[in-house]
Amino acid sequence: MLRTVARQAVLRSRGGEVARRAMSSFVVSGSNRTSRARGSVAGAPLVMSRGLKEISFGGTTETVYERADWPREKLLEYFKNDTIALIGYGSQGYGQGLNLRDNGLKVIIGVRKDGASWKAALEDGWVPGETLFDVMEAVQKGSIVMNLLSDAAQSETWPKLRPLLTKGKTLYFSHGFSPVFKDLTKVEPPKDIDVILVAPKGSGRTVRTLFKEGRGINSSYAVWNDVTGKAHEKAQALAVAVGSGYVYQTTFEKEVNSDLYGERGCLMGGIHGMFLAQYEVLRENGHSPSEAFNETVEEATQSLYPLIGKYGMDYMYDACSTTARRGALDWYPIFKKALKPVFQDLYESTKNGSETKRSLEFNSQPDYREKLEAELQTIRNMEIWKVGKEVRKLRPENN
Numbered sequence: 001m002l003r004t005v006a007r008q009a010v011l012r013s014r015g016g017e018v019a020r021r022a023m024s025s026f027v028v029s030g031s032n033r034t035s036r037a038r039g040s041v042a043g044a045p046l047v048m049s050r051g052l053k054e055i056s057f058g059g060t061t062e063t064v065y066e067r068a069d070w071p072r073e074k075l076l077e078y079f080k081n082d083t084i085a086l087i088g089y090g091s092q093g094y095g096q097g098l099n100l101r102d103n104g105l106k107v108i109i110g111v112r113k114d115g116a117s118w119k120a121a122l123e124d125g126w127v128p129g130e131t132l133f134d135v136m137e138a139v140q141k142g143s144i145v146m147n148l149l150s151d152a153a154q155s156e157t158w159p160k161l162r163p164l165l166t167k168g169k170t171l172y173f174s175h176g177f178s179p180v181f182k183d184l185t186k187v188e189p190p191k192d193i194d195v196i197l198v199a200p201k202g203s204g205r206t207v208r209t210l211f212k213e214g215r216g217i218n219s220s221y222a223v224w225n226d227v228t229g230k231a232h233e234k235a236q237a238l239a240v241a242v243g244s245g246y247v248y249q250t251t252f253e254k255e256v257n258s259d260l261y262g263e264r265g266c267l268m269g270g271i272h273g274m275f276l277a278q279y280e281v282l283r284e285n286g287h288s289p290s291e292a293f294n295e296t297v298e299e300a301t302q303s304l305y306p307l308i309g310k311y312g313m314d315y316m317y318d319a320c321s322t323t324a325r326r327g328a329l330d331w332y333p334i335f336k337k338a339l340k341p342v343f344q345d346l347y348e349s350t351k352n353g354s355e356t357k358r359s360l361e362f363n364s365q366p367d368y369r370e371k372l373e374a375e376l377q378t379i380r381n382m383e384i385w386k387v388g389k390e391v392r393k394l395r396p397e398n399n
């Protein structure tokens with residue numbers, strides 16, 4: 001077990017230091033600034049600005065946009081003549097749609113009648129014939145078409161949807177998947193309309209929860225076609241309207257490659273594989289399920305990973321015992337060396353379209369939901385995740 005208690009006094013002061021360091025690297029050199037001072041670091045005035053900002057991220061300068069750049073009144077004015085037709089009401093449709101509605105924009109939902117999404121949309125207060133329509137009917141009514149159907153469904157519906165994307169409309173995606181892999185998906189956006197992307201870096205459920213808490217998800221944005229000359233600002237504005245806190249620029253290609261890679265790697269597949277490997281070795285060496293689970297998952301998610309999220313990896317190291325720190329410092333390069341070739345293979349597999357092909361083939365099967373459920377059931381039945389269920393129940397707050 002890692003010892004985190006003894007160093008609390010040190011950490012409290014270091015927490016302040018870390019926060020200050022983060023602020024000091026937030027160097028602003030953008031245009032459209034209103035020069036609003038929020039604080040200072042060690043005597044140096046810290047000037048924060050609103051509007052386009054160039055920030056040095058560890059030495060590489062990038063431009064970012066924030067929610068404060070698009071206050072509600074500005075959004076309402078900017079989209080006053082638009083009907084936003086959001087098609088698909090899965091996780092993203094739900095999160096982005098409700099946030100747009102709460103922001104006061106004119107938004108309608110398009111889903112297939114009497115499907116699971118239709119029922120979910122009804123429960124969330126979308127009204128048939130007023131704000132809830134069949135997919136193609138919504139597309140006809142919208143000036144901005146947000147395509148949040150599943151990636152496989154985007155491909156399937158494209159032949160019907162494409163003729164409805166007439167001049168003057170804007171097409172929006174939350175993933176570069178369909179246009180980037182157009183040879184596989186057959187989704188080739190029209191050249192005479194603006195085509196943009198806003199990709200929240202999290203599940204649609206989180207998009208909604210953070211918005212309701214007054215916080216915001218981080219998102220990337222990209223432009224495929226800029227016919228009007230306003231595609232960039234439209235994407236930035238929509239990013240804020242759907243609930244983003246800050247937005248960074250990317251391309252459709254980079255978005256899809258990084259996204260497919262990330263979710264297969266550290267975000268989901270990689271971390272799941274690592275948990276399983278560590279747990280199994282502990283069990284094979286005679287450790288109890290409680291011990292194996294606590295040393296693999298519970299301590300990670302409840303104690304250490306939140307520290308990384310809040311203050312950074314160096315802070316997490318600093319929060320642990322000298323013994324733990326020494327071991328982790330010795331072993332992380334070994335893990336990196338072993339895993340890097342796997343990540344290299346994974347990146348290649350996303351870039352060359354193999355991951356897209358697999359996803360399209362699997363998710364286009366009529367019985368894909370049943371097949372997916374069977375795989376998820378296998379996970380549910382693994383000892384490690386059954387143990388997790390019991391361990392979570394034992395958390396005092398769950399008693």
Ligand SMILES: NC(=O)c1ccc[n+]([C@@H]2O[C@H](COP(=O)([O-])OP(=O)(O)OC[C@H]3O[C@@H](n4cnc5c(N)ncnc54)[C@H](OP(=O)(O)O)[C@@H]3O)[C@@H](O)[C@H]2O)c1
Nearest residue numbers: 088089090091092093115116117148149150153174175203
């Ligand atoms: N989920 C995430 O964390 C996340 C994050 C960032 C970006 N994205 C992107 O956001 C987009 C939407 O993803 P999602 O996860 O929200 O949704 P999803 O679960 O992948 O898709 C669900 C929606 O697609 C509809 N659909 C499926 N097959 C259809 C068909 N043949 N015809 C008409 N509608 C069909 C479903 O309707 P029914 O209920 O009627 O089946 C449902 O409304 C994708 O491009 C995804 O890559 C997702």
